[in-house]
Structures are given as structure tokens and as C-alpha cells.
Amino acid sequence: MNNVKDRPCDFCLTQNAKIRKEEEMTVRTDVTIAQITKQDIPGAIDLVQRVFSPQEHFGFKRDRAWWKWKYESNVFGEPIIIGAKVDDEEIVGLRAFWPWELVHRGRLLKAYQSVETVVDSRYRGIGLFRRMNEAALDASRNFCTDLIFNFPNKHSIGGYLKQGWVFLGKLEWSVKPLKPVKALFSLMSKTKFMPVDVPEKMKISRARFNELPIQKNGTDLIHTSLSEEFLSWRYVNHPFFRYGIVTVSLSGESMAVIFSINESEYIREMIVTDLIGSPLCLKKAFDRLVQTAKSLDVDIIAAINERAYPIKKELWKYGFLPVKRKNFAAFALDPQTRSFALDIRNWNLSGGMHDTL
Numbered sequence: 001m002n003n004v005k006d007r008p009c010d011f012c013l014t015q016n017a018k019i020r021k022e023e024e025m026t027v028r029t030d031v032t033i034a035q036i037t038k039q040d041i042p043g044a045i046d047l048v049q050r051v052f053s054p055q056e057h058f059g060f061k062r063d064r065a066w067w068k069w070k071y072e073s074n075v076f077g078e079p080i081i082i083g084a085k086v087d088d089e090e091i092v093g094l095r096a097f098w099p100w101e102l103v104h105r106g107r108l109l110k111a112y113q114s115v116e117t118v119v120d121s122r123y124r125g126i127g128l129f130r131r132m133n134e135a136a137l138d139a140s141r142n143f144c145t146d147l148i149f150n151f152p153n154k155h156s157i158g159g160y161l162k163q164g165w166v167f168l169g170k171l172e173w174s175v176k177p178l179k180p181v182k183a184l185f186s187l188m189s190k191t192k193f194m195p196v197d198v199p200e201k202m203k204i205s206r207a208r209f210n211e212l213p214i215q216k217n218g219t220d221l222i223h224t225s226l227s228e229e230f231l232s233w234r235y236v237n238h239p240f241f242r243y244g245i246v247t248v249s250l251s252g253e254s255m256a257v258i259f260s261i262n263e264s265e266y267i268r269e270m271i272v273t274d275l276i277g278s279p280l281c282l283k284k285a286f287d288r289l290v291q292t293a294k295s296l297d298v299d300i301i302a303a304i305n306e307r308a309y310p311i312k313k314e315l316w317k318y319g320f321l322p323v324k325r326k327n328f329a330a331f332a333l334d335p336q337t338r339s340f341a342l343d344i345r346n347w348n349l350s351g352g353m354h355d356t357l
Contacts, residue, residue, distance in 0.1 A: 030086065030087075031084050031085065031086055031092065031093070031123065031126075031128060032084070032085045032086075032088060033082060033083075033084055033093075033128075033131045033132055033135050034082070034083065034085070034135070035080070035081060035082055035083070035135075035139070036081050036082070036083035036091070036094075040083055040085070040091055041064075041067060042064075043089075043090060043091035044067075044081070044083060044091050044094050045062050045063065045064070045066075045067055046091075047091050047092070047093075047094055047118060047120060048062055048094060048116050048118055049061070049062040051118045051119075051120070051121075052116075052118065056192065056356075057192065057193055057356075058192055058193050058194070058195075058240075058262065058356065059192035059193065060240055060356070061240070063239075065239045066239050066240065069233075069237060069238065069239045070098070070355060071096070071098075073233060073237070074098070074099055074233065075227070075229045075230050075233045076099040076100055076101045076225075076230075077099040077101075078099060079096060079097060079098055079099055079112075080096070080097040080112065080139045080140055080143075081094070081095070081096045081097075082094070082095040082096075082132045082135045082136045082139070083095075083132075084119070084123070084128045084131070084132055086123075092119065092120040092122070092123045092128070093118065093119040093120065093123060093128045093129075093132055094116055094117070094132075095114075095116075095117050095129075095132035095133055095135070095136050096114075096115050096116040096117070097112035097113070097114055097115075097136050097139075097140060097148065098112060098113040098115045098355070099111075099112055100112060100113050100149075100224070100353070101224070101225040102146075102147075102222050102223065102224060102225060103219075103222070103223055103224075103225045104220075104221070104222045104223075104340065104341075104346075105219065105220055106219070108225065109146040109147060109222070109337060109341075110143065110144060110145050110146050111145065111146055111147050111148065111149060112140055112145060112148045112149075113148070113149055113150055113353065114136075114148055114149070114150035114152075114160075115150065115355065117129065117132075117133075117156060129159055130159075130163065133159075133163055134163075137163075137331075137333075140333065141333060145333050145334075146332070146333065146334040146337040146341075147330055147331065147332045147333060147334065147337050147338075147341050148165075148330065148331045148333070149328070149329070149330040149331075149341075150165075150328075150329060150330075151171070151326045151327060151328055151329075151354065152165075152327050152329055153327070154327070157327050157329065160329050160331075161329070163331075164331055165329040165330065165331045166329060166330055166331070166332075166342045167327065167328075167329050168328045168329060168330055168342065168343070168344040168347075169327075169328055169344040170324040170325065170326060170327055170328065171304055171305075171324070171325055171326040171328055171349060172304070172305040172312065172322055172323070172324055172325075173302050173303065173304055173305060173322070173323045173324070173325055174302070174303050174305055174311050174312060174315050174316070174320035174321065174322060174323075175300060175301070175302045175303075175320065175321050175322075175323050176290070176300065176301045176302075176315075176318070176319050176320045176321070177299070177300050177319075177321075178290075178293060178294065178298060178299055178300060178301065179299040179300070182266065182267055182299050183267060183299055183300045191264040191265040191266065192264065193262040193263060193264045193269070194262060194263060194264075195240060195241050195242045195260065195261070195262050196242065196261040196263050196268065196296075197242050198242060198243070198244035198261060198296070199244075199296075202244040202245065202246070202292065203242070203243070203244055203245070204231075204235050204236060204243045204244060204245040204258060205236060206228070206232055206236060208245060209228050209231065209232075211245075211247045211254075211256065212231070212247070212256050212276055212277075213254045213255065213256065213276055213277035213278070220346075221307055221308055221346060221348040222340075222341060222346055222347045222348065223308070223347075223348040223350075224350065224352065224353060226276065234352060235258060235273075235274075235352075241260045241262075241357075242260060242261070243258055243259065243260050243273065244258070244259050244260070244261070244292075245257065245258050245259070246259075246285065246288045246289055246292055248281050248284045248285045248288055249281065250278075250280060250281045250284050251280065253277070253278035253280045253281055254277050254278060254281060255275065255276065255277035255278055255279075255280075255281035255282065255284075255285045256274075256275075256276045256277055256285075257272060257274075257275055257276075257285050257286070257288075258272070258273050258274040258275075258276070258352070259271060259272050259273060259289065260273060260357070261296060261298060267299045267300065268297060268298050268299050268300075269298065269299065269300050269301075269302065270289075270293045270296075270298045270300070270301045271301075271302050271303075271351060271357055272289070272302065272303035272304070272351060273350065273351035273352045273354075273357055274350050274351065274352040275303075275306055275308075275309055275350065279308065279309045279310060282309050282310065282311070282314060282315075283314060283315075283318075286315060286318065286320075287318075289301065290318075301320075303320075303351070304349060304350060304351050305322070306348050306349065306350055307345070307347065307348050307349070308348040328344060328347075328349065330342060
């Protein structure tokens with residue numbers, strides 16, 4: 001055993017640690033914050049995939065096709081993508097605002113959804129999130145943006161609130177276990193989910209758009225601006241998920257339900273991503289959806305409770321259980337928009353607003 005006199009004193013240890021920390025901070029704070037260029041894209045994709053992949057529900061592979069779909073083909077316009085670079089080369093942070101066009105009482109709202117917010121583990125704790133966020137907000141103001149919204153996880157919600165976001169609440173889902181025991185066992189599984197191809201007759205396609213009532217219910221609520229171009233980009237051309245559709249009609253009204261099916265080693269799930277059309281058809285549409293799910297050996301169905309449709313009120317009678325998941329927050333840049341957009345009761349949120357559903 002070493003003699004006590006040979007050991008460094010506590011003061012020396014503290015000073016050495018302080019010096020190492022200062023040296024580390026000198027290196028780490030030498031980071032440039034700027035909008036990314038075409039040359040930065042491979043590094044940005046690599047960073048997002050490397051950081052997010054271990055914690056995700058889906059076995060999602062981010063690649064150039066994904067980037068092109070999400071950021072270059074978006075029907076709502078150009079994104080705002082801020083990067084943090086070291087030595088003007090390595091991407092160590094990314095902050096992306098995804099363009100979104102919303103409608104409220106006939107008025108178009110220019111919006112962005114805050115997505116891909118990531119900092120390399122070596123560069124955390126030195127304010128990169130704040131600096132990238134400020135740069136993205138400054139850029140959004142130049143485009144007369146009305147509001148920014150997103151679905152932050154429990155780790156990032158605090159950072160958003162510190163920078164002016166308002167927590168509006170949690171999204172409510174209705175979930176129907178078709179095979180309850182299997183669904184419980186799946187909670188212990190760490191296997192990632194992968195998309196399942198739906199039968200050709202159920203696939204959403206441009207050829208089937210004439211079946212769609214391209215009109216969301218709830219025109220007094222904030223909702224996605226729908227068009228055939230949007231539906232084609234969002235669902236037909238998605239590089240990872242495979243989407244199906246069921247349509248029903250009743251007393252001259254009609255409704256379409258868009259869904260995806262995904263499976264892990266233990267369970268197969270159906271996720272409803274969009275409801276389009278008349279709420280009068282809701283029960284009939286979900287009856288058809290449950291029949292479809294059973295025919296495709298689905299174990300559990302999940303749907304966000306869109307406020308424009310009485311999902312929670314009507315579907316509990318048919319075995320759909322309410323579950324609260326995902327935070328919802330918003331930042332209103334326009335004073336007029338702020339008066340109504342910071343109340344979750346004024347939103348019709350759908351699964352289709354999430355690129356990861």
C-alpha cells in the first residue's frame with residue numbers, strides 16, 4: 001500500500017481536475033453554429049442515426065433516401081437545419097425545423113415542427129442546444145413563421161421550456177389489445193419494430209385518392225393542410241413505413257382511415273396515422289379497421305385521440321382504452337397566433353404529424 005505522504009493532496013486533485021476541465025472546455029467550445037451545407041449532410045445523417053438508433057421504437061435506418069424524403073421533397077417548403085461543427089468539418093450537433101402548413105378557421109399558418117435535435121455525447125453540457133435553437137429561431141423569424149410545435153421527450157422538455165416553449169399537455173391515445181396476454185409479454189421485449197407490407201388491395205396509392213374525402217373534420221381546430229400532394233409525399237413515398245387505408249360511407253358521408261402495421265419479435269401492432277372525413281362514420285370505420293387488423297394477425301391497435309373525432313367518447317365501448325403518451329409543446333412567434341395556439345384544446349393532432357409513425 002502506498003504511504004499516505006505519497007498520495008496527492010485533495011487540493012492538488014481538485015486543481016488538476018479543474019485544469020483538465022478547462023482544457024476540455026477550451027476544445028469543446030470551439031464550435032461553429034451555422035446552417036448546414038450540402039457537404040455536411042452525410043455527417044448530419046451519421047450523427048442522428050448514431051445517437052437516436054439505440055433508443056428508438058423502430059429499427060429505422062436513416063440514409064440519404066430518408067434525408068431526401070424528409071428535407072428535400074417536403075411539399076410544405078424548405079427546412080431550417082442548423083449544425084454545430086468542429087474545425088469546420090465534423091458535425092457534432094444538429095437542430096432541424098421541419099416545415100409544416102397548418103390551417104385554423106380557413107387561415108393558413110406557416111409552421112415548423114422541431115425534429116432531429118441532437119448533440120454528440122462529447123459536446124454536451126456546453127450550451128450547443130441553446131445556441132443552435134437560437135439560430136433556428138432567428139432563421140424562422142425571417143420567414144414570417146406563425147408558430148413552432150413539437151413532441152419533446154422527458155429528457156428534452158426542460159430545455160424547451162427554458163427557451164420559451166409552452167407545455168400544452170400530453171397526447172391521448174386509444175389502444176385496443178386484440179391479444180391482451182401477448183401485448184403484456186411484449187412490454188418486456190427490447191426488439192425493435194419493423195414495417196410490415198399490407199396487401200395490395202389495402203395499400204394507399206395515388207390511384208385510390210379519388211376515394212378520399214380530402215377534408216378533415218374540425219375546421220375550427222388547428223390541423224394539417226391536406227392535399228393530394230401532401231398525402232402522396234407523406235404516405236405513398238415514405239422511405240420506411242408502409243401504409244394502408246380503409247374507407248367507409250354512411251348516409252352520403254364518407255371517411256378514410258390511414259394506418260401502418262409494424263412488428264417486433266413478439267407482437268404486431270397497427271397504428272392509425274390519419275382520419276379524414278365525417279365523424280358520423282367513425283364507428284363504422286373502426287369496425288372495418290378492427291376486422292382488417294384481425295385479418296392481418298394484428299395484436300394491438302393504437303390511435304391518437306384526434307379532437308375533431310369522438311374517439312375517446314365512442315370507442316371505449318368497443319374495448320379501446322385511453323393512454324396518455326408523448327409531450328406536446330409549442331412556441332408562438334406571431335401574437336395573433338399565440339392567442340389560440342397555446343391551448344391544446346384548439347388542436348387536432350394526428351399521427352401523420354409525426355415522421356416516426
